[in-house]
Amino acid sequence: MKIYMAPLNEEQLDKKKRERKEQIMRAALKVFADNGVKLTKISMIAKEAKVSHGLVYHYFDSKDEILYESIEYGMQENMVEQFFNDLNDSRRTPLEKIKQFTRFAFKESDTGISNMVFRIVQQLNVVNGLPDHIHELVENAGKFYIEALTPLFLDGQKRGEIIQGDTEELLGVYLTVLSSIMADDPSFWRENLEWKVEILLRMISIR
Amino acid sequence: MKIYMAPLNEEQLDKKKRERKEQIMRAALKVFADNGVKLTKISMIAKEAKVSHGLVYHYFDSKDEILYESIEYGMQENMVEQFFNDLNDSRRTPLEKIKQFTRFAFKESDTGISNMVFRIVQQLNVVNGLPDHIHELVENAGKFYIEALTPLFLDGQKRGEIIQGDTEELLGVYLTVLSSIMADDPSFWRENLEWKVEILLRMISIR
Amino acid sequence: MKIYMAPLNEEQLDKKKRERKEQIMRAALKVFADNGVKLTKISMIAKEAKVSHGLVYHYFDSKDEILYESIEYGMQENMVEQFFNDLNDSRRTPLEKIKQFTRFAFKESDTGISNMVFRIVQQLNVVNGLPDHIHELVENAGKFYIEALTPLFLDGQKRGEIIQGDTEELLGVYLTVLSSIMADDPSFWRENLEWKVEILLRMISIR
Amino acid sequence: MKIYMAPLNEEQLDKKKRERKEQIMRAALKVFADNGVKLTKISMIAKEAKVSHGLVYHYFDSKDEILYESIEYGMQENMVEQFFNDLNDSRRTPLEKIKQFTRFAFKESDTGISNMVFRIVQQLNVVNGLPDHIHELVENAGKFYIEALTPLFLDGQKRGEIIQGDTEELLGVYLTVLSSIMADDPSFWRENLEWKVEILLRMISIR
DNA sequence: GATGAATGAGAATTCATTCAT
DNA sequence: GATGAATGAATTCTCATTCAT
Numbered sequence: 001m002k003i004y005m006a007p008l009n010e011e012q013l014d015k016k017k018r019e020r021k022e023q024i025m026r027a028a029l030k031v032f033a034d035n036g037v038k039l040t041k042i043s044m045i046a047k048e049a050k051v052s053h054g055l056v057y058h059y060f061d062s063k064d065e066i067l068y069e070s071i072e073y074g075m076q077e078n079m080v081e082q083f084f085n086d087l088n089d090s091r092r093t094p095l096e097k098i099k100q101f102t103r104f105a106f107k108e109s110d111t112g113i114s115n116m117v118f119r120i121v122q123q124l125n126v127v128n129g130l131p132d133h134i135h136e137l138v139e140n141a142g143k144f145y146i147e148a149l150t151p152l153f154l155d156g157q158k159r160g161e162i163i164q165g166d167t168e169e170l171l172g173v174y175l176t177v178l179s180s181i182m183a184d185d186p187s188f189w190r191e192n193l194e195w196k197v198e199i200l201l202r203m204i205s206i207r
Numbered sequence: 208m209k210i211y212m213a214p215l216n217e218e219q220l221d222k223k224k225r226e227r228k229e230q231i232m233r234a235a236l237k238v239f240a241d242n243g244v245k246l247t248k249i250s251m252i253a254k255e256a257k258v259s260h261g262l263v264y265h266y267f268d269s270k271d272e273i274l275y276e277s278i279e280y281g282m283q284e285n286m287v288e289q290f291f292n293d294l295n296d297s298r299r300t301p302l303e304k305i306k307q308f309t310r311f312a313f314k315e316s317d318t319g320i321s322n323m324v325f326r327i328v329q330q331l332n333v334v335n336g337l338p339d340h341i342h343e344l345v346e347n348a349g350k351f352y353i354e355a356l357t358p359l360f361l362d363g364q365k366r367g368e369i370i371q372g373d374t375e376e377l378l379g380v381y382l383t384v385l386s387s388i389m390a391d392d393p394s395f396w397r398e399n400l401e402w403k404v405e406i407l408l409r410m411i412s413i414r
Numbered sequence: 415m416k417i418y419m420a421p422l423n424e425e426q427l428d429k430k431k432r433e434r435k436e437q438i439m440r441a442a443l444k445v446f447a448d449n450g451v452k453l454t455k456i457s458m459i460a461k462e463a464k465v466s467h468g469l470v471y472h473y474f475d476s477k478d479e480i481l482y483e484s485i486e487y488g489m490q491e492n493m494v495e496q497f498f499n500d501l502n503d504s505r506r507t508p509l510e511k512i513k514q515f516t517r518f519a520f521k522e523s524d525t526g527i528s529n530m531v532f533r534i535v536q537q538l539n540v541v542n543g544l545p546d547h548i549h550e551l552v553e554n555a556g557k558f559y560i561e562a563l564t565p566l567f568l569d570g571q572k573r574g575e576i577i578q579g580d581t582e583e584l585l586g587v588y589l590t591v592l593s594s595i596m597a598d599d600p601s602f603w604r605e606n607l608e609w610k611v612e613i614l615l616r617m618i619s620i621r
Numbered sequence: 622m623k624i625y626m627a628p629l630n631e632e633q634l635d636k637k638k639r640e641r642k643e644q645i646m647r648a649a650l651k652v653f654a655d656n657g658v659k660l661t662k663i664s665m666i667a668k669e670a671k672v673s674h675g676l677v678y679h680y681f682d683s684k685d686e687i688l689y690e691s692i693e694y695g696m697q698e699n700m701v702e703q704f705f706n707d708l709n710d711s712r713r714t715p716l717e718k719i720k721q722f723t724r725f726a727f728k729e730s731d732t733g734i735s736n737m738v739f740r741i742v743q744q745l746n747v748v749n750g751l752p753d754h755i756h757e758l759v760e761n762a763g764k765f766y767i768e769a770l771t772p773l774f775l776d777g778q779k780r781g782e783i784i785q786g787d788t789e790e791l792l793g794v795y796l797t798v799l800s801s802i803m804a805d806d807p808s809f810w811r812e813n814l815e816w817k818v819e820i821l822l823r824m825i826s827i828r
Numbered sequence: 829g830a831t832g833a834a835t836g837a838g839a840a841t842t843c844a845t846t847c848a849t
Numbered sequence: 850g851a852t853g854a855a856t857g858a859a860t861t862c863t864c865a866t867t868c869a870t
Binding site: 016017020051052053054055058059 | 832834835836
Binding site: 036122126170173176184192196199200202203204 | 411
């Protein structure tokens with residue numbers, strides 16, 4: 001299920017090439033997420049991907065393009081959509097599902113690109129002067145999370161699990177908190193994760 | 208009241224000079240807080256202070272020293288301590304006091320240096336590779352907030368206003384959330400501030 | 415007499431600064447003229463001007479801006495207009511005046527920026543992908559020469575000194591030849607100049 | 622007829638291989654002639670030759686070698702000598718022959734490598750810092766044209782078709798003009814070619 | 829042979845820092 | 850003290866050249 005953007009993996013990219021690009025994009029996502037886009041140097045991406053900086057430019061035209069394609073790739077490849085689908089199938093309550101999402105946001109995994117995209121996208125939401133196409137991509141990716149979570153919040157409010165109030169605004173606060181704290185120090189949050197997730201959920205849950 | 212660091216030998220600085228330095232340090236705090244330390248350029252500080260960048264170097268030896276002295280100055284001069292003192296005098300409940308602190312953390316004020324220091328310090332808490340003396344200063348400043356807030360949390364827990372659990376860890380989560388979200392986009396939080404503060408407090412409060 | 419562009423020397427540029435800029439622009443004109451714009455490296459300009467490359471960027475934002483301002487400066491400062499004015503005052507025949515212009519085109523002088531501009535402008539006339547504002551400037555500068563010489567050619571044709579035929583096209587050929595040969599190796603043309611100028615003039619003159 | 626340089630040991634190159642090399646050299650000559658040697662990128666040659674850039678390096682060791690061998694090839698293969706032979710056989714007057722040569726210099730043809738070599742060689746005549754062996758080759762190639770044209774000029778002077786004066790110098794001027802203007806914008810000269818050739822010839826002809 | 833992946837030296841540009849006035 | 854001129858190290862990006870497949 002590809003949602004917002006043209007498919008990346010054109011058939012003409014043979015497997016090898018695609019894997020190389022993905023290797024670089026995964027490295028880029030990690031470094032962008034950890035250091036912020038502006039502070040990320042090409043050399044850091046190259047180092048993380050264990051290739052020369054020249055090779056990065058063999059596959060991408062510019063830093064902006066690395067960013068763009070990496071986010072695109074992250075949205076395609078990652079399991080976010082799958083995750084939400086699974087979530088919606090399950091018989092958990094809305095609040096349980098939001099907890100599940102919160103957990104997932106912090107989860108680190110090498111293939112688990114998903115939350116890196118989330119972090120990058122949230123960082124970029126605040127930045128001015130982005131090239132238009134990137135801005136649009138970021139906006140779309142942001143909307144994706146909002147659209148996926150809004151029904152859960154609405155349902156939770158109807159069932160009395162979640163506090164009343166403007167749903168959109170409430171979700172906005174929750175997402176902003178999530179993305180901000182992930183940006184800062186993900187490792188902090190992974191310690192004692194369950195308990196911290198409970199604390200965060202208290203912001204919106206009725207007890 | 209100087210807390211953690213060597214005195215600024217201000218006696219030998221004549222008034223004029225001290226005022227100049229302060230003008231620059233106030234500008235630096237603002238720009239550091241808004242843009243992050245690494246992304247702050249000397250020219251931005253100079254512009255904010257309405258002086259030439261050359262003059263900045265007349266008073267400070269390096270960017271690191273600007274940072275160091277500015278934090279130091281912010282801790283000295285600012286009203287944080289006064290604030291906490293007032294808070295402790297008052298007859299509010301601990302939770303009320305924490306709410307007051309939370310409000311304060313977001314408040315913008317040109318003279319109000321206090322929360323800029325808080326923001327900078329929290330940003331730096333996460334950064335690697337800081338010069339030792341800065342790292343130490345940041346750590347001390349961080350501790351200051353912890354030490355000031357711990358009694359409030361303890362008291363709140365005793366009174367049953369605040370949820371049980373490891374106090375230190377609970378405070379840690381709360382401070383981390385606060386500092387992270389301030390780093391990202393202070394203006395977002397200033398809209399509809401009271402309501403957002405309520406939401407944040409729900410993390411720790413018992414209702 | 416400023417013709418095509420806004421004045422450069424705003425009063426607020428103090429003398430020192432203006433002189434420095436001019437020093438760099440003169441160097442740039444020389445290097446651009448000798449090596450072509452694309453092959454000119456900032457370091458070459460810096461070296462010719464005997465300054466660091468950093469200083470070049472203190473005065474100019476980019477290579478394109480150096481080019482733009484240098485041409486602008488060359489058109490302002492140089493003696494081209496004065497030259498044409500003098501020429502038109504004089505009692506020479508049109509052909510004599512064209513000979514005078516031809517001589518002038520080859521003349522080298524350190525202050526004599528004029529023919530460097532001529533060369534650069536003619537080089538750029540052929541290049542694609544120039545930024546718009548530069549393209550416009552180049553076009554205007556090119557037109558200047560055409561407009562200044564057209565009356566001489568017309569008059570010469572009327573008087574029977576210059577061969578008949580489409581004046582514009584004839585002038586086009588003459589200017590193209592002049593600029594091309596100056597681009598290649600000015601020093602060659604300076605040897606035995608008078609004789610070579612005679613040869614060139616034979617293209618258009620009736621004997 | 623090979624003139625200036627060591628044989629290309631073509632006997633041991635099988636036909637296929639030689640054809641491949643020639644394909645690349647023809648492409649190189651075209652691209653060098655159109656863009657100048659320094660501004661020509663290997664990728665441009667590869668693209669023109671419709672091969673990968675890797676293959677270019679399979680047949681040549683370096684850009685310099687491509688240049689060297691291509692000029693060499695152009696001098697060998699092309700029809701210049703044949704052309705001059707034909708010219709000398711014919712019963713035209715010397716001036717007619719020079720006109721013929723001038724026309725030829727501008728003529729574009731995909732197989733017609735001859736004038737590309739002429740252009741490249743003339744461009745390089747002016748460049749400093751060429752590797753020695755290339756410099757020598759360029760010099761020899763230049764001499765070839767001079768040697769071929771000198772008799773025509775001498776004869777023309779004797780017959781009173783061409784103006785008097787130092788023959789060598791007169792030829793030098795004529796060749797310099799030709800090569801310079803070809804370097805700049807060949808397409809300009811192809812429009813209305815005959816008329817422009819007439820104009821150029823006026824430089825040396827007696828009417 | 830043929831491709832294009834991979835490397836690294838070099839060029840434009842930014843910015844902390846020093847220095848002359 | 851105050852300005853901004855001047856420098857050079859670091860960063861993004863280009864391209865000749867080498868190498869694995």
